[in-house]
Amino acid sequence: MTRIMPVVRWEPDAAGRLRAAAMELYVERGFEQTTVAEIALRAGLTARTFFRHFADKREVLFGGSAALFDEVMRAVEQAPAGAAPMQVVAAALDAAAGVLGQHQDYSRQRQSVINANPELQERELIKLVSLAAALADGLRRRGVPEPDASLAGEAGVVVLRVAFGRWLTEPGDLELSQAMREALDRLAVVAAR
Amino acid sequence: MTRIMPVVRWEPDAAGRLRAAAMELYVERGFEQTTVAEIALRAGLTARTFFRHFADKREVLFGGSAALFDEVMRAVEQAPAGAAPMQVVAAALDAAAGVLGQHQDYSRQRQSVINANPELQERELIKLVSLAAALADGLRRRGVPEPDASLAGEAGVVVLRVAFGRWLTEPGDLELSQAMREALDRLAVVAAR
DNA sequence: CCAGTGATGTCACTTGATGACATCACCGTA
DNA sequence: TACGGTGATGTCATCAAGTGACATCACTGG
Numbered sequence A, B: 001m002t003r004i005m006p007v008v009r010w011e012p013d014a015a016g017r018l019r020a021a022a023m024e025l026y027v028e029r030g031f032e033q034t035t036v037a038e039i040a041l042r043a044g045l046t047a048r049t050f051f052r053h054f055a056d057k058r059e060v061l062f063g064g065s066a067a068l069f070d071e072v073m074r075a076v077e078q079a080p081a082g083a084a085p086m087q088v089v090a091a092a093l094d095a096a097a098g099v100l101g102q103h104q105d106y107s108r109q110r111q112s113v114i115n116a117n118p119e120l121q122e123r124e125l126i127k128l129v130s131l132a133a134a135l136a137d138g139l140r141r142r143g144v145p146e147p148d149a150s151l152a153g154e155a156g157v158v159v160l161r162v163a164f165g166r167w168l169t170e171p172g173d174l175e176l177s178q179a180m181r182e183a184l185d186r187l188a189v190v191a192a193r
Numbered sequence C: 001c002c003a004g005t006g007a008t009g010t011c012a013c014t015t016g017a018t019g020a021c022a023t024c025a026c027c028g029t030a
Numbered sequence D: 001t002a003c004g005g006t007g008a009t010g011t012c013a014t015c016a017a018g019t020g021a022c023a024t025c026a027c028t029g030g
Helices: A014-029 A036-042 A048-051 A065-078 A085-098 A104-115 A118-140 A148-170 A176-191 B016-030 B034-040 B048-054 B065-078 B085-100 B106-117 B118-141 B148-169 B177-189
Strands: none
Touching: A014 A036, A014 A048, A014 A104, A014 A148, A036 A048, A036 B118, A065 A085, A065 A118, A065 A148, A085 A118, A085 A148, A085 A176, A118 A148, A148 A176, A148 B148, A148 B177, A176 B148, A176 B177, B016 B034, B016 B048, B016 B106, B034 B048, B034 B118, B048 B148, B065 B085, B065 B118, B085 B118, B085 B148, B085 B177, B106 B118, B106 B177, B118 B148, B148 B177
């Protein structure tokens, strides 16, 4: 619709406007109470167009996950040749901390939206499980046998979850990478029985 | 509708008929290709009634999870007083194996439906994460401090996932509880770095 | 025999999601 | 300049998930 956008046909890109509008509404009134039509309206677009940019209403909140994924996998590939599985995982977690560790405020806001809605938690979990699978795959490619590769991959994501949760809730001066390292060490102790 | 059920008004219960009909259709033509209306039709009921028994189309496949939950939590409570966190988790996993270890055929069928559909995987994951949280909670009630309780709970579910997967795919003579124990031992080794 | 209760059906509606097709801006090129 | 192609968007139609409101019928206890 040309009439909707008066003169400057190109503000930011459509996906960006949709994402921003969606975040605003999710925070203002909650995820379920927000309609795709409303998001599109606020972005000056149409519901139909929303679905051309996002597979579904939830996906808006998970756009950044590809970057995390890439960083983690790169770290796995570049880890020193002789490293033990959990050493590789530690390197991957460090890379993850680098990606996630910025924007604590945004992370908190986003997480509070997610925590308030089971549907969104489901989506988040599937992303993390994919990450675990990818991690395990990377380890297998490095020659780590099963079930060690799977266990290490899953364990890595466990550490990520626990450390990230602590980082989000704890008063600000904790470094995410530090939290990761501590959780990793702690897991070694606990798992030993 | 009285006319639908000719004479014998009470065959099995409605929930059971709906569940059976849904499973059949999910297997026959896949989850997404199955409509709630079709499920209800096959069960001799209405779509509206389907939603009186199941929160959504997916929930049909996850009805048994409460039993698993209960068994696991009971095992946690009944573990010997001085047991280390992972000893408690081991006991819980043994209880879980007791519940899941029967009906390998049904489990396989159910899992293949789930594996074929991301939506269903999400639902399964959220159940498992709830289990991890409950496990952690049980440990905390036993006096295990954070982050050990969370880590042990999550680690327990990791072991469950890995062992269950192996049990489902491997030729039949492997005991689930055996697979659990092996995965648990292996995790201890891997996590030690 | 009747009132109450619970399970179900019917109807109407909102919302998410998708396919088909039309439209418009923009870009390169004859 | 005029033209044709391409990509992003709008419009329309439609299906399926889910929910609320209300009616109906069987069963049960008094």
